[in-house]
Amino acid sequence: MKTDPRYGDIEKLLGRLMLAGVASSAACMVIGLVMYLAANDVSHATAVVTFGLIVLMLTPALRVAVAVVEAVRTRDWFFVTTTGLVILLLGLTLTLAINRLR
Amino acid sequence: MITPADASQIHVPGPSHPVQLLITSATIALVMGAGAIAGCLGALLGIGGGVFLVPFLQFVVGLPLNVAAGVGLMTVIATSSVVSAGSAGRRLVNLKLGMLLQVAASSSALTAALLVVRLPQKTLYLMFSAVTAIIAVLMLTRLERRNVILDASVEPGMLGGRFYEEESGREVVYRTRRISSALGVSLVAGFVSGSLGIGGGILQVPALNAWCGVPLRAAAATSAVMIGVTAVSSAPLYFARGDLSAPLAAAAVLGVLVGSRAGFWFGGRARAKWLKLLMAGVLGFVSMTYLVKILS
Numbered sequence: 001m002k003t004d005p006r007y008g009d010i011e012k013l014l015g016r017l018m019l020a021g022v023a024s025s026a027a028c029m030v031i032g033l034v035m036y037l038a039a040n041d042v043s044h045a046t047a048v049v050t051f052g053l054i055v056l057m058l059t060p061a062l063r064v065a066v067a068v069v070e071a072v073r074t075r076d077w078f079f080v081t082t083t084g085l086v087i088l089l090l091g092l093t094l095t096l097a098i099n100r101l102r
Numbered sequence: 103m104i105t106p107a108d109a110s111q112i113h114v115p116g117p118s119h120p121v122q123l124l125i126t127s128a129t130i131a132l133v134m135g136a137g138a139i140a141g142c143l144g145a146l147l148g149i150g151g152g153v154f155l156v157p158f159l160q161f162v163v164g165l166p167l168n169v170a171a172g173v174g175l176m177t178v179i180a181t182s183s184v185v186s187a188g189s190a191g192r193r194l195v196n197l198k199l200g201m202l203l204q205v206a207a208s209s210s211a212l213t214a215a216l217l218v219v220r221l222p223q224k225t226l227y228l229m230f231s232a233v234t235a236i237i238a239v240l241m242l243t244r245l246e247r248r249n250v251i252l253d254a255s256v257e258p259g260m261l262g263g264r265f266y267e268e269e270s271g272r273e274v275v276y277r278t279r280r281i282s283s284a285l286g287v288s289l290v291a292g293f294v295s296g297s298l299g300i301g302g303g304i305l306q307v308p309a310l311n312a313w314c315g316v317p318l319r320a321a322a323a324t325s326a327v328m329i330g331v332t333a334v335s336s337a338p339l340y341f342a343r344g345d346l347s348a349p350l351a352a353a354a355v356l357g358v359l360v361g362s363r364a365g366f367w368f369g370g371r372a373r374a375k376w377l378k379l380l381m382a383g384v385l386g387f388v389s390m391t392y393l394v395k396i397l398s
Contacts, residue, residue, distance in 0.1 A: 015190030022183050026359055029352035036349050037127050049348040053176060056355065057337055059183040060330035064204075067197055082201040089208040089335055096216070097338035 014066050021059040028052030061090055129163065130353045133173070136162075137357020141181060142365040143384065152178045152300040153384065155354060157391045165350070167223060171299025172346040175333045177358040178301035182330025184362050186323070194323035196263040196316065199278055204328055206285045207292035207302055208335040214296025215336035219343075224396050226297055231392040233290065233305060238385035263320055279315045287313075288328075296336035301329040308381070 032049030035041055064086050071079035140155040152174030159170035189195050218226075262277040278284070287309040291302025303325040310321035340346045 011190045015187040018183050018187035018190070022180065022187070022359065026356060029356055033130065033349060033352050033356070037130065046348050049352045053341075053346070053348060053351055053355075056176065056179055056183070057334050060179060060186075060327075060334045063183075063186065063327060064201075064331055067201060076198075079198055079201065082198075082205055085205045086201055086208055086331065089205070089212060090331070093208075093212050093215070093335050093338050096212075097342035100339070100342040 010066065010070060014063065017062060018059050021055055021062065025052045025055040025059075028055065064090065125347070125349055130349060133159070133163065133350050133353040134357040137177060137354035138361035139357075140177065140354075141358030141361025143361075152298075153388055155358075156298060156300050157388070157395075159350075159354075160395075161391075163350075165347075167298075168218065168340070168343075168345040169347055169350075171218075171297070172337070172340040173351045173354050174299030174301070175295070175337045175340060176346070176351040177354045178295070178299070178333040179330045179337065180355045180358050181301070181362050182326055182328075182333070184359065185326040186330065189323045189326065192323075193263065193265040194320050195327055196261070196278070196320055196324045197327070199261045199263070199284075199316070200324045200328050202261070202281070203284055203288040203306070204331055206288040207295070207306075207328060207332045210289045210292035211296035211302075211332045211335040212339075214293045215339040218297040221297065227392040227396045230294060230298060231389045231396070233294075234385045234389040234392075238382045238389065242379075242382045263316075265317075265320060274317060276315055276317055276320065278310075280313050283313045284310060292332050292335070295329065295332045299333075299340075302332050303329040308385075 028048055029052040032045050032047075032052060035045035035048060038045075064083060068080070068083040068087055071083050136155055136158045140152070140158070143154060152171075155177055156167075156170045156174040159165045159173055160167060163170075165173070186195065261281065262275070264273055264275040266273055284306075287305055288302070291305040294300065294305065295302040303322075306325045306328065307318070307321045310316040310325065311318045316324070337346070
């Protein structure tokens with residue numbers, strides 16, 4: 001494993017970003033569930049909750065995106081290949097899901 | 103007490119299987135509580151919260167498997183993000199190994215999400231029950247093994263790693279062996295995650311530990327990152343199909359977030375032997391649960 005000190009900084013920033021993502025997603029879910037239980041505005045409540053779920057799904061994707069950047073920066077082509085493939089697979093899932101929603 | 107006024111019906115959107123669920127405030131509270139317990143155990147073991155939650159949602163709440171799996175996937179993502187945010191900056195996560203295995207796990211999770219509506223459920227349960235039983239036995243036979251090289255000058259190789267272990271208070275170095283086995287297990291784990299929504303870590307952690315020589319803590323931290331990415335490789339398809347109940351998923355996720363904090367706190371303090379024993383018990387329980395479900 002690399003012992004580049006900058007890597008540690010990026011990792012710490014990433015950790016904070018991921019926590020911020022989870023926290024904002026949780027906030028949306030709390031607000032949405034309260035709206036849902038008040039039960040007079042189910043469609044808006046579902047929209048708020050769904051937004052929270054989408055933010056939640058973005059946090060692991062962010063982890064992979066940072067890994068791609070890190071792989072390119074350190075010119076580790078094996079790591080570039082694996083992280084690139086993972087990003088491609090995530091993109092494929094998203095494309096298939098969007099096509100199904102249409 | 104639930105009155106009809108408390109109950110509100112939602113129509114989960116989606117053209118292929120319109121599912122109509124009756125969700126009351128009691129259901130939401132129940133799912134949230136279950137999420138808290140599942141999250142605590144999941145974070146403690148590095149296996150994601152879904153492993154208890156999905157059977158619970160099937161048996162107790164009475165959700166169809168695909169809806170329970172959709173909720174499970176969201177809790178797996180939440181657990182993964184919280185645990186891996188906590189471990190970021192420490193060198194416990196072996197991201198190079200993780201991303202290699204992730205290619206296999208994501209491919210099969212995506213395939214599973216596409217195939218799951220066509221697969222016989224009993225086949226999936228049987229496969230799952232067998233795999234968890236085998237790994238439980240494997241864990242029990244390896245309680246005293248430590249897959250670490252205590253000499254910090256040893257070269258860990260391309261896919262190995264080194265980290266500071268709190269228990270022994272020194273730097274630990276390990277090499278990763280049998281990459282092809284790890285890739286095979288990741289394929290299976292991804293498929294299980296994408297079809298049952300329980301998070302593939304339940305298979306990856308013991309396999310990485312027992313077969314590939316990755317210390318349990320590093321295996322759990324690496325797996326914690328992987329299960330989230332694996333879940334995201336199939337969750338959008340559940341969402342698009344209308345198999346994701348937003349209020350129940352939110353309730354479970356909020357429960358898991360609270361529970362996983364407790365689990366993560368315990369995780370740094372529990373000894374590896376107890377973690378292994380506990381994990382073997384968990385695997386045995388899950389195996390029995392699915393076996394009972396096949397027979398009934």
